[in-house]
Amino acid sequence: xxxxxxxxxxxxxxxxxxxxxxxxxxxxxxxxxxxxxxxxxxxxxxxxxxxxxxxxxxxxxxxxxxxxxxxxxxxxxxxxxxxxxxxxxxxxxxxxxxxxxxxxxxxxxxxxxxxxxxxxxxxxxxxxxxxxxxxxxxxxxxxxxxxxxxxxxxxxxxxxxxxxxxxxxxxxxxxxxxxxxxxxxxxxxxxxxxxxxxxxxxxxxxxxxxxxxxxxxxxxxxxxxxxxxxxxxxxxxxxxxxxxxxxxxxxxxxxxxxxxxxxxxxxxxxxxxxxxxxxxxxxxxxxxxxxxxxxxxxxxxxxxxxxxxxxxxxxxxxxxxxxxxxxxxxxxxxxxxxxxxxxxxxxxxxxxxxxxxxxxxxxxxxxxxxxxxxxxxxx
Amino acid sequence: xxxxxxxxxxxxxxxxxxxxxxxxxxxxxxxxxxxxxxxxxxxxxxxxxxxxxxxxxxxxxxxxxxxxxxxxxxxxxxxxxxxxxxxxxxxxxxxxxxxxxxxxxxxxxxxxxxxxxxxxxxxxxxxxxxxxxxxxxxxxxxxxxxxxxxxxxxxxxxxxxxxxxxxxxxxxxxxxxxxxxxxxxxxxxxxxxxxxxxxxxxxxxxxxxxxxxxxxxxxxxxxxxxxxxxxxxxxxxxxxxxxxxxxxxxxxxxxxxxxxxxxxxxxxxxxxxxxxxxxxxxxxxxxxxxxxxxxxxxxxxxxxxxxxxxxxxxxxxxxxxxxxxxxxxxxxxxxxxxxxxxxxxxxxxxxxxxxxxxxxxxxxxxxxxxxxxxxxxxxxxxxxxxxxxxxxxxxxxxxxxxxxxxxxxxxxxxxxxxxxxxxxxxxxxxxxxxxxxxxxxxxxxxxxxxxxxxxxxxxxxxxxxxxxxxxxxxxxxxxxxxxxxxxxxxxxxxxxxxxxxxxxxxxxxxxxxxxxxxxxxxxxxx
Numbered sequence: 077x078x079x080x081x082x083x084x085x086x087x088x089x090x091x092x093x094x095x096x097x098x099x100x101x102x103x104x105x106x107x108x109x110x111x112x113x114x115x116x117x118x119x120x121x122x123x124x125x126x127x128x129x130x131x132x133x134x135x136x137x138x139x140x141x142x143x144x145x146x147x148x149x150x151x152x153x154x155x156x157x158x159x160x161x162x163x164x165x166x167x168x169x170x171x172x173x174x175x176x177x178x179x180x181x182x183x184x185x186x187x188x189x190x191x192x193x194x195x196x197x198x199x200x201x202x203x204x205x206x207x208x209x210x211x212x213x214x215x216x217x218x219x220x221x222x223x224x225x226x227x228x229x230x231x232x233x234x235x236x237x238x239x240x241x242x243x244x245x246x247x248x249x250x251x252x253x254x255x256x257x258x259x260x261x262x263x264x265x266x267x268x269x270x271x272x273x274x275x276x277x278x279x280x281x282x283x284x285x286x287x288x289x290x291x292x293x294x295x296x297x298x299x300x301x302x303x304x305x306x307x308x309x310x311x312x313x314x315x316x317x318x319x320x321x322x323x324x325x326x327x328x329x330x331x332x333x334x335x336x337x338x339x340x341x342x343x344x345x346x347x348x349x350x351x352x353x354x355x356x357x358x359x360x361x362x363x364x365x366x367x368x369x370x371x372x373x374x375x376x377x378x379x380x381x382x383x384x385x386x387x388x389x390x391x392x393x394x395x396x397x398x399x400x401x402x403x404x405x406x407x408x409x410x411x412x413x414x415x416x417x418x419x420x421x422x423x424x425x426x427x428x429x430x431x432x433x434x435x436x437x438x439x440x441x442x443x444x445x446x447x448x449x450x451x452x453x454x455x
Numbered sequence: 456x457x458x459x460x461x462x463x464x465x466x467x468x469x470x471x472x473x474x475x476x477x478x479x480x481x482x483x484x485x486x487x488x489x490x491x492x493x494x495x496x497x498x499x500x501x502x503x504x505x506x507x508x509x510x511x512x513x514x515x516x517x518x519x520x521x522x523x524x525x526x527x528x529x530x531x532x533x534x535x536x537x538x539x540x541x542x543x544x545x546x547x548x549x550x551x552x553x554x555x556x557x558x559x560x561x562x563x564x565x566x567x568x569x570x571x572x573x574x575x576x577x578x579x580x581x582x583x584x585x586x587x588x589x590x591x592x593x594x595x596x597x598x599x600x601x602x603x604x605x606x607x608x609x610x611x612x613x614x615x616x617x618x619x620x621x622x623x624x625x626x627x628x629x630x631x632x633x634x635x636x637x638x639x640x641x642x643x644x645x646x647x648x649x650x651x652x653x654x655x656x657x658x659x660x661x662x663x664x665x666x667x668x669x670x671x672x673x674x675x676x677x678x679x680x681x682x683x684x685x686x687x688x689x690x691x692x693x694x695x696x697x698x699x700x701x702x703x704x705x706x707x708x709x710x711x712x713x714x715x716x717x718x719x720x721x722x723x724x725x726x727x728x729x730x731x732x733x734x735x736x737x738x739x740x741x742x743x744x745x746x747x748x749x750x751x752x753x754x755x756x757x758x759x760x761x762x763x764x765x766x767x768x769x770x771x772x773x774x775x776x777x778x779x780x781x782x783x784x785x786x787x788x789x790x791x792x793x794x795x796x797x798x799x800x801x802x803x804x805x806x807x808x809x810x811x812x813x814x815x816x817x818x819x820x821x822x823x824x825x826x827x828x829x830x831x832x833x834x835x836x837x838x839x840x841x842x843x844x845x846x847x848x849x850x851x852x853x854x855x856x857x858x859x860x861x862x863x864x865x866x867x868x869x870x871x872x873x874x875x876x877x878x879x880x881x882x883x884x885x886x887x888x889x890x891x892x893x894x895x896x897x898x899x900x901x902x903x904x905x906x907x908x909x910x911x912x913x914x915x916x917x918x919x920x921x922x923x924x925x926x927x928x929x930x931x932x933x934x935x936x937x938x939x940x941x942x943x944x945x946x947x948x949x950x951x952x953x954x955x956x957x958x959x960x961x962x963x964x965x966x967x968x969x970x971x972x973x974x975x976x977x978x979x980x981x
Contacts, residue, residue, distance in 0.1 A: 299851075301844050304834060311824045317784055318813065318821035319836035320804030429826070429877060436878040439870035 099424040100371065100378075103417035104385070111409040120401050128399060129406075133392030136274035143271065143279045145387030146380075147344050148358070150286045152365025153383060154293050155206075155337035157374040159224075161297060162310040162330045168213060168228025169338040170362025171235030176206035177342030178239050178257070181353035182247040184346075185258030194264040195347055199285075202339035209235060210335025211328065218324040224331070232362075243353065256354035266347045280344040289337060290376040296333075306330060338362065367414045373421060386410065480542065481506040481639055481670040482527065482558075487536035489522055496522040498694045500536070504639075504687075509661055509671045511681040511702075514691035514714055520674050523691070524641050527672070528560045529553035540639070559632025560641040563648075565624050567616045574599060574612035577631050602633050607663040621769075622653035626660060639670045646680055647936075650769055651971035658684045678707040678714075690714055714911075728761035729946050733795070734930030735781070735899050740789035742776050742954075750776045751787065752954045758899065763921070763931040765945030765962065767938065769974050773954035774934045775816060778903050781932070782806060782813055794898050808839050812892035816903035816934070818881075822888045825877035829869060830858040832876050833891055840895055861890035866916060882913030889917055893924055900924065903934045918944065938967045950974055 112122045132138060152169055159166035166172075180202035189197060213231060216222040242248075248255040268278025297303035309316040309326050317323055341361055346353065368386055372379030393406035480503055487500040497519045504510040514520045525531040527538065529547030538545050540556050547553045550560070567576050578595045585591035596612050603610040608626045616624065625645060632640060642661075646654045661671055661684060675681050681688060682702050690698040690713045698713050735758040743749035751773045758764045768774055779785035783803040790799050798806055807813065813836065815821035823832050833854050834843045842853040858872045865886045869879055876884060885905070892900060902921065906914040921944060925931060935941045941948060942962045950958040950973040958973040 299849055300847055301838055301849060302847065304831070304849055305838065307827075308824055308835060311826055312820065314820045315822065315824055315835065317803070318782070318815055320783075320802065320807050320838070322802065322804070429875065432875050432878040436870055436874055 099420040100373075100381075100417050103420045104413055106416045106420075107409050107412035110412050111405060114408055115401075115405060118402075118405075120405075125396070125399070125401055125405075128395060129392040132395035133388050136272050137277045138391045140272040140275055140277035140279050141391045142384060142387040143283060144344070145390055146383040147280050147283050147286045148341055148361055149364055149368050149383040149386050150379060151289060151337060151341045151344075152361045153368035153372060153379045154289055154365075154376070155334050155341065156362075156365045156369040157372070157376075157379060158293065158306075158330060158334040158337060160310075160369055160374045162306050162326065163313070164217075164327065164330055164334070165225045166210060166213070166228055166331065166334045166338075167225055167366070168210060168231045168235075168362070169334070169341070169365050170360060171228070171232035172206040172209045172335045172338035173202075173341035173362060174239055174357070174359060175209055175235045176202040176339035177346055177357060178242060178247070178353045179205045180339070180342070181257040181260070181346055182242070184260045184264045185247075185352075188261065189263065191263040194261070195266055198260075198264055198347065199340065199343055202343055203336040204339070206339025207332045207336040210331045210338065214328040214331025217331075218327045224327075243355075251354075254354050254356065256352040258352070260347070260351040264347060265351060268348055278348075280348040282344040282348055285340065285343070289340065290380060293337075294376045302329070341365070367410065371414055371417050385413075479506040480504070481508075481540070482672070483539040483542075484523075484527070485537045485539075487523070487526060487533045487538070489526060489531060489533050496694055497526065497533070500691070500694075500696050502689055502696060503699075504670060504672060506541075506670050507665050507668050508686040509665055509673055509684055511673045511675060511685035511688045512691060513675060513678065513681055513688060513710065518691045518714070519694040520691055521643065524560065524643060524672070524674060527553070528558060528641060554632075554635050554637065557636060557638040558641065559635060559637025559639070561625070561628045561632060561643065561645060563644040565628055565648075567624060567627060569617040570615065572613055572615055573610060573619070573627050573630075576616055576627060577612070577634050581635055599630065599634065602630055606633065606660065606667055606669075608660060620653075621648050622656055625649070625657065629660070629664075633669075638668070639672065640664070641672045641674070643674050645673070646675060646677055648770070650975050651968055652975070654680060678710045682707055682710070727946060728926045728928075730760045730762075730928065732760040734758050734760045734762075734793070735932065736790075736792040737781065738790045738792075740777070740780055740787055740791070742773075742780060742785060742787045750954050751780060754789070754951075754954075754956055756949060756956065758930040758932060760898075760928045760930055761925055762946045763925055763933050763944050765933045765935065765941040765948045766951055767935075767941050767948055767970050767974055768951035770936060772951050772974075774903070774951055776954070777951070778813075778816070778901055778932075778934060781901060782811065804838065807836055810896070810898035812897035812900040814885075814888055814892050814900065814902040814905050816907070818884055818888055823876045823884060826875055828875060829862070829867075829872045829879075829887060830855045832887065833858040833861065835891075837891065837895065842894075857894065861887060861894065865890035865920065880910075882909035885909045886913055886916060889920055893920060897929065900929055900931045901934075902931055904936060905933070906935075906937070906940060938970055942967070942970075 108126075112126070115122045115125055133142065152173070155169045155172075156166055180198045183201045184194070184198040187197065209231060210228070213222075213224045213227040216227050217224045243255055243257070247257045249258060266281035269281055269283070271279040271283070297307060305316065305321045305326055308319065309321055309323055313323060342353075342357065345358060350357065364386065368379060368382045371385070372382035389406050389410055393403040396403045396405065482502070482504040484500055484502040487497055489497040500519075500523060502512075502523075512520055512523070522531060526533050529550045529552045532548070538547070540558065545552070545556055547556070553560075568579070571579070574592065574596055577599055578590070583591040583594050585594070599610065599612040602608070603612075608630055610623065610626055610630055616627065619627070625648070629640065629642075645657060649657060658680075661673070665671060665686075673681070673685060682705070685702050688700045688702055688705070688710065689696055690700065690710065692714060700710065700713070735756075737754060737756050740751055740754040741749055742751040754773075754777060756764065766774055766777070776785060780787035781791060783798075783801060783806050790797060792798065793806070793809055793811065796809070798809060801809070819825060824835055830851075831854075834849065837843055842850060842857040844850050855872060861867065862869060862872060867879070867883050867886045867890065869883060876887070879887070889905065900921075905921070906917050909917070918940075921931060933941065933945055942965060945962045948960045948962050948965060948970070949956045950960070950970065952974060960970065960973075
């Protein structure tokens with residue numbers, strides 16, 4: 077029996093996939109409308125601006141840049157999402173990846189190993205540093221009950237301080253106006269790939285690392301016992317405790333894994349483009365990651381789309397300056413998207429739960445009339 | 456006796472209701488229907504409550520009593536039907552509307568602030584003003600005293616709520632709604648939290664109230680109490696009113712059959728299956744540091760294979776802590792031995808693996824992942840069983856197959872194992888939990904309120920499963936607030952009071968009254 081529109085609308089058939097696609101699209105549409113209004117109020121041509129952005133953003137060179145941006149964003153958002161799935165707010169991804177990038181760059185500049193080993197060692201160092209830095213917050217929460225929100229924010233500041241000291245006083249070498257770690261040898265570099273035809277702009281080789289991380293995230297969460305414990309803790313800590321999940325251990329492990337993933341964020345840039353950690357090393361990616369994780373609903377596929385969207389908006393905003401339009405308009409749009417997606421997801425979620433309850437009671441009522449269940453609203 | 460009503464018209468109305476034979480109608484509901492998504496909570500309800508009556512509404516859990524009361528109290532709006540209060544039609548949008556129409560509700564769970572006095576609690580939200588800003592405590596105090604005296608509630612306005620007992624708290628709740636001018640009181644399961652002698656006191660108070668012309672709508676599923684106190688009874692089954700009966704001419708059993716609409720299940724267990732093999736030995740279990748009041752004090756108990764040990768007690772006397780200590784969720788001192796093996800230092804998961812099944816008191820908080828599908832809930836708490844996991848990996852196929860088995864064997868009514876646990880009714884959720892905890896041949900089952908909040912059908916099924924498992928040699932620690940369930944299922948009863956086991960009884964000879972007085976500490980202030 078095929079379902080009618082009313083069936084779908086009233087939740088008589090399952091449509092979680094439908095809802096999960098609709099919600100972000102509606103949110104983006106809504107953000108677009110508000111952004112248009114802001115454009116109109118500030119006296120800019122709405123339609124032309126949007127067309128210009130899309131035009132510019134869809135050129136081959138821009139697309140390659142979008143993928144590059146999205147690669148780092150993706151890693152950052154996955155790092156955040158690991159915490160989120162357990163109700164842990166790792167605000168400290170930012171500090172974790174910056175410190176990890178710096179130490180990894182310094183180690184890469186100092187050791188000499190054959191080609192295939194070199195990048196692997198650098199990546200491992202970054203993961204270990206990121207994990208260790210996040211682990212501090214994990215241990216503090218598990219042993220002392222310190223809120224990870226507070227501790228990771230503080231650790232961000234501390235990471236900035238330590239990073240500045242290490243770069244300026246220990247590992248940095250002055251190069252003109254810049255201070256940078258020793259450049260990585262050829263053996264450490266990961267060549268770009270010509271993924272997008274029609275442009276010399278290469279895509280980070282570590283693009284594939286991001287994909288692998290996404291798959292690993294999915295497998296860990298959905299196929300492994302650890303992931304089950306993690307999700308259970310996130311859904312209901314009290315039920316997890318009663319079921320024998322050692323929540324304190326889980327907190328530490330989740331923070332370690334989140335931090336290790338955070339350590340990867342700087343790697344595409346370090347190993348594929350800059351080959352050094354310098355004053356211009358991109359900061360703030362950890363916070364972007366929070367927004368993208370929310371936008372992607374902490375789901376590896378969702379985050380991929382969210383990261384691409386974010387990258388696209390970033391890249392296409394660079395053209396606005398040429399047209400004398402403040403590129404901040406894109407920041408407004410990004411912020412609105414996150415805000416409205418949170419709202420629409422919540423609505424979609426409630427809708428789904430209700431739909432499920434309706435469906436169950438309907439199917440039961442249809443199956444046997446003698447069911448005493450689900451008659452009244454249970455208390 | 457009170458001769459002058461403190462609230463003006465009190466005595467006058469009282470005389471009407473008691474002296475005239477054709478009494479007035481206080482509340483009339485006609486054709487009330489309320490649909491929630493997918494379920495009809497109330498359907499064509501008709502109800503007539505006479506002024507000055509205690510009108511009981513009985514029905515099993517989920518029959519729609521609470522929804523009906525929420526409608527009457529303005530918390531829900533009916534889709535169809537009419538409400539008339541004192542003869543005139545009303546529409547309530549909020550509880551505020553209901554209050555101004557003179558309807559007040561006393562909720563099952565008290566809504567009092569412990570750290571405020573009775574006076575402060577009563578006036579909270581409708582504070583009398585003096586000179587625009589200052590609170591007029593004196594006027595409030597006088598009014599509270601008046602109400603308390605008029606209805607014989609015996610309440611001191613100046614004590615802290617944390618210092619008074621459950622029964623008094625309930626009277627404070629009643630006073631609170633009277634203070635707001637309510638003439639029609641809805642009491643939602645008022646006896647659920649009371650021990651037997653407190654119930655009697657409550658009933659005396661209720662009679663005092665109706666004598667003064669107050670109308671009481673009394674919601675309960677304790678039939679003996681209903682028969683004792685009510686002037687009229689309306690039975691609700693599956694969302695609709697099925698009968699209007701006179702308490703004088705009906706027996707508890709007839710009433711129950713009206714409620715259920717079929718033969719009644721009984722929790723009774725006949726022949727003993729107790730063996731002399733010790734399954735669980737708990738010795739000197741204590742929670743709470745030296746010098747403080749101990750939540751659990753030197754508890755020692757033994758459960759044999761094939762034995763059900765029932766723990767009776769007023770809630771909050773250490774039952775929950777006892778369970779959590781045995782499960783290893785809460786740190787404690789003392790020793791716990793399971794089938795001869797000391798498990799005192801084991802983690803919760805290891806204890807579960809060793810063969811302790813656990814039906815938690817609060818299935819939503821402790822027993823289920825509400826937003827996960829049924830088959831994932833099968834894994835919860837059994838994260839090392841072969842059917843659920845293979846090494847580090849989730850055994851999706853195995854867990855799904857075994858969930859299907861539970862669904863069939865335990866009659867969990869669900870369209871499939873992929874629906875979210877939150878979509879099932881309470882009874883079906885509980886059957887799933889029971890099925891899960893009975894899997895893998897446990898040695899000991901800890902069942903905390905195993906049939907709380909489930910319908911009669913599921914209750915009978917759960918009792919059956921417990922009995923069958925007991926006959927097969929399962930040891931059961933049963934904690935329940937339902938004395939019939941405790942007496943009916945247990946082979947031996949112990950009473951817990953303030954963290955200590957204070958008495959034990961043979962369920963074959965004990966009466967609910969004996970149990971009740973032991974539960975309050977045999978005369979101590981509860």
